[in-house]
Amino acid sequence: MEVFSNRIEESPAGGPGFFNPWIPHTAEVIGKRREALGVHTLRLRLRDEGVRRSYRFRSGQFNMLYVFGVGEVPISIVSDPDESGVLDHTIRIVGKVSAALVSLKKGDTVGLRGPYGSSWPLEEAVGKDVLIVTGGLGCAPVISVINYVANRRDRYGNLKIFHGVKTPKDLLYRARFHAWQKHPDTEVYLTVDHPDLEWKYNVGVVTNLFREVRIYAQRSVVMMCGPEIMMHHAVRDLLAQGLAEDRIYLSLERNMKCAVGFCGHCQFGPAFICKDGPVLRYDRIKEWFGTSEI
């Protein structure tokens, strides 16, 4: 029985038969930068020139990064999609694989396969105000979109960044926020739940800020990422301000083993976060979003 026709003579990874999406390419660590305590950015370069040349990604997508003998995890790509040849990944140490990734040095090798998943609605947002809502510790998926919009200010309307964390020491990318603030027509709002004596910005949950800042619901697109409970409140308050359900995009996280729809781990209701997500439009998931333990 001829089951399917896209049999290929040789897979890019060298195997026979079919292209095997489980097989990583190798990439070299060509740079490493410390962002904050336990957070580092690795700059990677695919070793194979052909693979490197054909590799394209969109902001919001991720790679599966493999450390020899340790394991493989999903990590967002934070570099600019138009910058060719290099891939930046900002990694926060939380466990075995992330720690192993961060311990790599210049010249070391990682396994890399991707890019996977959906991306931020950067075409749809052209000419509109962009509202970024993030929270919690390190929110890599939005770093790429902020950079993207900040570097192309003329294509988008006003850029507002709302970032909320528990305490001032959880604010990982202080320098970056200051740098973004300097871009034209860009506003950065930082808030903490529990301030210390030096804190000079806002206090309270991130959603409080929506009431104080002028938001033009009709011409805005919202992109958010962070703890689900934070996003839940943020969505609710933005809807109350008149934002349309189909103008709100969220990046979700789930356990991932394959990133190609085979392992089942990343399911969120009917969505596979690895291929339908990680960026999902709110109106498409609203029945599931907010139900606990989905």
Added chain:
Amino acid sequence: MKILDRNSVDLFFDALKRQGFALVGPTIPDSAIVYDEIGSSADLPVGWTDEQDGGTYRLKKRDDEALFGYVVGPQSWKKFLHPPSLRLWTAHREGKGFKIIPEQDDPPKLAYIGVRSCELHAIAIQDKVFIGGPFLDSSYGLRRENVFIVAVNCGQAGGTCFCVSMKTGPKATAGFDLALTEIIEPGRHYFTVETGTGRGEEVLRDLPYTEATEADPATVERIVEKTVSQMGRTLDTTDIKNLLYQNLEHPRWDQVATRCLSCANCTMVCPTCFCSTVEDVTDLSGEHAERWRKWDSCFTSDFSFVHGGTVRPSVKSRYRQWMTHKLATWIDQFGTSGCVGCGRCITWCPVAIDITEEVRAIRETKK
């Protein structure tokens, strides 16, 4: 339709072997019928049947010498197409880096003997998962492409079967190379044979078959109808997707959670459950690493782990995930139900939790 005598079954098997196929089919190594390598018809469960109900499975002697007189056992063909444990690749250190070597996957050509209608549907469902999307699972694809399928229509239904409700049986209608119906009459034991593919026809060509008479199709129909009338369970699938989508917080989930042991049996025996995890291993020297894929289950706590905790800590949420996936979200994901009504999850649940009963309970008190 052709007729093949019981005594020609081994000639049939030999013809498949001549075409380069190794045979796998039902055997009784122990106290259950399992699918494994077979050499001849003597390896089949000749004269055996099974009795099944929630949480029970028992082999029993038949009063005839039927070869396929049982229902379905704990295993399904997924163990061949989607092996429980599979090496994906190996890696070797090389200087400062390493090199990844894809597994040289060269699965044997297998002929599956005795595939039930519900199982044909289960294979079609896994086809959608592994080779129907934007990514193709090469290990599945290579195995699937080689398979020769000999279906056998069910001559009896089991106590936990509900293929009629799921519209997946009991008669094989597509997805086979050859489909047999076993007929035992006083003094005569034979099979009707329908061909599904040119390949099937070719295998048949060299065998001592006869043409079917006008009465034979009617005999097959009668057998199928008798099986239909014996279905042990029913499941009302009316608007089932919305029923479950709208009842994610139904109190029945809490109730089933008091019984469910979260043992994962139901997912292991299910012919459509496809979830897997990966394991990375290194040898002592640290020079060689391997990555393995292993069956996994949404009933484990690791399954939904993200740093800081498990997304589904409660048994309630795990059972809800499993059943809602099988019967509802699967429809959005793959355009088909994820359940074929084989009844295995009911039979092999140690505490006899019954998916048909759980749906009924929710339907009767739905929001």
